[in-house]
Amino acid sequence: MILHFYFARRFLTGFLLITGVLFALVILVDMVDQARKFSSYDISWQRVLGLTLLNTPETLNLILPLIMILATVVLFLSLARSSELVVTRAAGRSALSALQAPVAVAFIIGIMAVGMLNPIVAATAKRYTQVTENIRAGGASALSISDEGLWLRQGGDPGQTVIRAWRSNGDASVLYDVTFISYAPEGGPNRRIEATSASLEDGNWVLTGAKSWPLEVGVNAEGNAAYFETLTLPSNLTLDRIRESISDPGAVSIYELPAFIHQLEQAGFSPRRHKVWLQTELARPFFLVAMVLVASAFTMRHTRFGGTGVAVLASVLLGFGLYFIRSFAQILGENGQIPVILAAWAPPAASILLALGLLLHAEDG
Secondary structure: OOHHHHHHHHHHHHHHHHHHHHHHHHHHHHHHHHHHHOOOHHHOOHHHHHHHHHHHHHHHHHHHHHHHHHHHHHHHHHHHHOOOOOOHHHOOOOOOHHOHHHHHHHHHHHHEEEEEEEEHHHHHHHHHHHHHHHHHOOOOOEEEEEEEEEEEEEEEEEEEEEEEEEOOOOOOOOOEEEEEEEEEEOOOOEEEEEEEEEEEOOOOEEEEEEEEEEOOOOOOOOOEEEEEEEEEEEEEOOOOHHHHHHHHHHOOOOHHHHHHHHHHHHHHHOOOHHHHHHEEEEEEEEHHHHHHHHHHHHOOOOOHHHHHHHHHHHHHHHHHHHHHHHHHHHHHOOOOOOOOHHHHHHHHHHHHHHHHHHHHHHHHO
């Protein structure tokens, strides 16, 4: 038990050290990228730093499998150089027994990544999107989906407009049972429009079966209401931006994702991408365990045998290959080519079996 705690402490120390180094590197690189991206908007360095800090958690979450591989490589190379690994094997400990502690720590880190890092990434990603939209277009647009339908907000020099639709077609190109409430630049509502449907075409909302009420003070709204078979309203929204906002599951916390999937179904959108993302996040601890097993299969050897650099490179490349397969399976699941459960759980299961095969081959020859 003492040996297991020792290995766990060494592995966790390596993991935290590598995470800190990569965190600093990501901040430096991303700060330069944010400064370049918003160089034409004349924002301060404090704002650039804020954008960088909002974007960094998502990047760290993305490279977490690589951190796990590097932490495992650091652990077993240090144990091999100090001959501790040789002593452990000589004492009768098998390779799988020596891996119990690192695997347990990796699994706990995976659970923490799902339960704690995922909500942080969702919150920071959503806030990053809002801040960048405010910088680029002065609070141009926002989108949310709830039990009361689909809500949109667009803005510009004429003021803000709040849009509520009860449902939509599958690709968000047409909204049904739509209400538009326009606000003057000072902030008060000045117009309400209800329409049977609304489609976004060439920078304009094209409303069908619309009725408009003026909301100015002292004006009889119903008496001055107007009917339109077709009504065109300017908009700075695009279909791609609406679809991107709807289809980005990373901006929704895993705790809110099941309810959000239900709301997407009620609004008429396909929730398949969000279902795949949910299952993939639940399978994340097992994939991180697979990364530990893959890295250990190449580095649980004495350094006097040589080829340490090749072994490290092989473990990293195999880890990247498995990550690519996982991403490819996720895309196939999102497109409906394979079932959701298969897309999310098959790559971690196959990775663990592959790594165990390599370990057993190295152990038994």
